Each structure stands twice: as structure tokens, then as C-alpha cells.
Amino acid sequence: MSGRLIAVVGPSGVGKDTVMRALAARAELGLVRRVITRTDAVGEDCDVVSADAFARRRAAGAFLLDWEAHGLSYGIPVEVRAALAERDMLVNLSRRVLERAAALVPGFMVISLTAAPEVLAERLAARGREDAADQARRLARRVELPEGLHVVEIDNGGPLERTVETALAALYPVRA
Numbered sequence: 001m002s003g004r005l006i007a008v009v010g011p012s013g014v015g016k017d018t019v020m021r022a023l024a025a026r027a028e029l030g031l032v033r034r035v036i037t038r039t040d041a042v043g044e045d046c047d048v049v050s051a052d053a054f055a056r057r058r059a060a061g062a063f064l065l066d067w068e069a070h071g072l073s074y075g076i077p078v079e080v081r082a083a084l085a086e087r088d089m090l091v092n093l094s095r096r097v098l099e100r101a102a103a104l105v106p107g108f109m110v111i112s113l114t115a116a117p118e119v120l121a122e123r124l125a126a127r128g129r130e131d132a133a134d135q136a137r138r139l140a141r142r143v144e145l146p147e148g149l150h151v152v153e154i155d156n157g158g159p160l161e162r163t164v165e166t167a168l169a170a171l172y173p174v175r176a
């Protein structure tokens, strides 16, 4: 395994999927396609499955990692291991599974995106994937990052291009 698994984390609406897509367009980075029990795939290219299908795949050992959040189930396909043999892979993870992920693969790192609460609210409304009640629940969610991981924190409250440049500089430092 030569690539790194790079988790992009942060509160709902901070821009995880948007930043991941922009990074993959700029560098030799793969995007992990998640399996999710959602009905509407707006904003993310994912494998949409029923709860039954998710449970069957989980029982068959199809996931490297899986978790529940926002009333949905999320799975990371085991095939990510093979992809990591080729290149760095970006994955949108729950902050609650980071310690598990770090124990599973070598070369694990975290990009933690931040933005002010009012920015998060505006972005969730603009994305429009969830109704107002679900947006409010997502905005109220608080999750601390675990200690002891390699975390790069980046403010995505400004222009996307600035976030992308900062992330690329952190991921691929130019050696003198």
C-alpha cells in the first residue's frame, strides 16, 4: 500500500464533498465512493442502497468501515485498500470513526474543514438536499475530533480556491 487515506471531515455544509471534488480535479487523488442509505444523492456521487441491501453487504464483509449518522447508514467499500496501492484516496468520514480508520490503514491523515455557523446555515439551505428540520438538526450536531491524529485544519469559510491551494500545499509540500 503506497497511497495515503486522507479523510475530509467537518460539520454538515462546511464543504467536504465540494473540496474533495476540487482537489481530485487538481491532483492525482482518487475519491472513495461511499455506500449510503439515502434517497437523494444531491452533491455526492455515492452508491444509494436500501437499508436491507446495506445490511446484507455489511454482513458479507463488504465494508472497511461503516457507521450511522443523520438516520442514515454509511459504508466505505473494502476495495479502497486496492485503490490505495495505486494512489492517495480522499474519503468523507464521520469524525466519530477516525480512530478506527487510523488503526486500519497506514498513512492515514485528516483534513478538518471549518466555517462559521452562519456560513454553514447558508450553505445547507443553498444545497437544499435536506428539509429545514433536518438542516437544523445537522447544524446542532457537535462532534469533537479525537486526540493524537495527524490533522490539518483548514478554514473553508472563504473562497473554494483558497481552501484547495492550502490543502494541496499541506498534502504535497514542495521540498527545497
Ligand SMILES: Nc1ncnc2c1ncn2[C@@H]1O[C@H](COP(=O)(O)OP(=O)(O)O)[C@@H](O)[C@H]1O
Residues within 6 Å of the ligand: 010, 011, 012, 013, 014, 015, 016, 017, 018, 019, 043, 123, 124, 126, 127, 156, 157, 158, 159, 160, 161, 163
Ligand atoms: N468555499 C466555498 N465557498 C462557497 N460555497 C461553498 C464552498 N464550499 C462549499 N460550498 C457550497 O456549500 C454547500 C455545501 O457543500 P457540501 O460540499 O455539500 O458540504 P458537506 O459535504 O460538508 O456537507 C454546497 O452548495 C457547496 O457548493
Ligand SMILES: O=P(O)(O)OC[C@H]1O[C@H](OP(=O)(O)OP(=O)(O)O)[C@H](O)[C@@H]1O
Residues within 6 Å of the ligand: 009, 010, 011, 012, 013, 016, 069, 070, 074, 092, 093, 094, 095, 096, 138, 141, 143
Ligand atoms: O460524525 P460527523 O463528523 O458529524 O459526521 C456525520 C456524517 O455527516 C456527514 O455525512 P453527509 O456527507 O451525508 O452529510 P453532510 O454532507 O451534511 O455533512 C459525514 O460524512 C458523516 O457521514
